[in-house]
Amino acid sequence: MWQLYQFPLCPFSRKVRLLLGEKGVGYELVRESPWNRRDEFLHLNPAGQTPVMVEDAQGSVLVDSQAICEFFEETVDKPSLINGTAVQRAEIRRLVSWFDTQFYNDVTGPLLHERMIKRLNARPATPDAKALREAMKAAIGHLDYTDYLLDHRNWIAGATFSLADLAAAAQISVVDYLGGIDWKGHEQTARWYMGLKSRPSFRPLLAERMEVIGPAPHYANVDF
Amino acid sequence: MWQLYQFPLCPFSRKVRLLLGEKGVGYELVRESPWNRRDEFLHLNPAGQTPVMVEDAQGSVLVDSQAICEFFEETVDKPSLINGTAVQRAEIRRLVSWFDTQFYNDVTGPLLHERMIKRLNARPATPDAKALREAMKAAIGHLDYTDYLLDHRNWIAGATFSLADLAAAAQISVVDYLGGIDWKGHEQTARWYMGLKSRPSFRPLLAERMEVIGPAPHYANVDF
Incomplete structure (x- = not known):
């Protein structure tokens, strides 16, 4: 199960959550306050920003909202959200x-x-x-x-x-x-x-x- | 022929030029000084930033360096520069x-x-x-x-x-x-x-x- 590190008003995490919702991808929310610069979080993302997604079973870490959206666009085809010519x-x-x-x-x-x-x-x-x-x-x-x-x-x-x-x-x-x-x-x-x-x-x-x-x-x- | 609007020290135009060079895509440079906020340029890109690419024959306009790189990555396969799993x-x-x-x-x-x-x-x-x-x-x-x-x-x-x-x-x-x-x-x-x-x-x-x-x-x- 993917975990999404975010806080409720992070617009970039919201973009990712909307895409995951449209594609029907399940995930668990993990509350992160990036302004606290927690060591474990900086270890996941040296840039210190939400969203970050982690999948423990496979050891995958995805960082940067657009990289995350492109990842799920590539791995879960439907519905396509970067579509057309x-x-x-x-x-x-x-x-x-x-x-x-x-x-x-x-x-x-x-x-x-x-x-x-x-x-x-x-x-x-x-x-x-x-x-x-x-x-x-x-x-x-x-x-x-x-x-x-x-x-x-x-x-x-x-x-x-x-x-x-x-x-x-x-x-x-x-x-x-x-x-x-x-x-x-x-x-x-x-x-x-x-x-x-x-x-x-x-x-x-x-x-x-x-x-x-x-x-x-x-x-x-x-x-x- | 694609035209690339840019100025010599624009790092985002340089990223695009390096990608076009690696892929062997021909283009013509058009010098643009985005700080002058020229009307015709703002019409191409309301955000007023370089790079912008224009292909007159097809009427195509590409804006934003990452959107441009993804475009050429999708349309010119080799060498693949967003590669791997x-x-x-x-x-x-x-x-x-x-x-x-x-x-x-x-x-x-x-x-x-x-x-x-x-x-x-x-x-x-x-x-x-x-x-x-x-x-x-x-x-x-x-x-x-x-x-x-x-x-x-x-x-x-x-x-x-x-x-x-x-x-x-x-x-x-x-x-x-x-x-x-x-x-x-x-x-x-x-x-x-x-x-x-x-x-x-x-x-x-x-x-x-x-x-x-x-x-x-x-x-x-x-x-x-």
Whole structure:
């Protein structure tokens, strides 16, 4: 049985969990707080980041959310989540990378830092209002881009449901939990996100809570 | 014919060029300075980053260095650069991602910013000595890690030459150009890097110069 090292608001672990859910791969959650830099965890992943997956029977260790997704895409064919022609697969990977880096660096990362990491300190610090404002402004710009994509396509990366939808939903769900998304004016993205939230792969994520901070009131509602 | 939008010291474009060189794929270089945020370029890639590849005859646009590498790995089989079992391929992708994000964020990115971007400003600014010191200190720590890997393996990700070697060499070559690597005490990595520099795929990179800044004296020597 695979074990997945993660914490409830890790967007990269959420991407992996959504993919495992869609593919019907069983796994066990192991709670890890990477900011504590536990020796045993650094031994698994010197970069010190979640997610990490471990399969003891075979002695396999998988590190890095995209490497993990590619692994399960290669070893569990159905449903294919990096699908279509080579050019279409490149478009899926472009958008996965855009959510994993640009969206995370501009929005999810700063919000997690200000609203979660600072509360976890031995001496909790107050969030920086300017950093929060900038992250929420970036969220608006980035959701304008997903609105634009969804105006032209059924799904984030094209005509079919793909890993790009899961990567997007993973980041957006963490930001929504932290109250960082103003849904007004983002009808296309809101409609798409409602569809994502109704999927069985998404439900376990909506039920989880991070100990130091509760979710925005509408967070778990499919119809928000 | 594919066109590759890049600038000489872009480590992600170098990774793609090394892969194209190894696979024998022809392409034309198009010089792009992403910091100028040219409208036509932003239209190709809203994220505003190099590399981007364009094939006019088919109307194909590929964005994001890893999406580009996966595309050519899927469409040009030989030599395979994401090779081996699924677990070995995950290890290759883990290390590619580690060089693309951790090594870049800690070392290549700050050095490019201090030594290149600041000189390209209309009013050139002086590099920040503290930022340079921190990047060079991080480089030492990260080369200790590549030494450790190469103590246990023939190549960065395992027994065979792979995209992880190219991703590593791409980052290291830019940092070496900028004089950010102290090779003393890094014999394993130096020996591996000499081998990489002797490959035909590497030669064009060693001959190129960035207009505002010359390379460290030993940069182009295979035996340094």
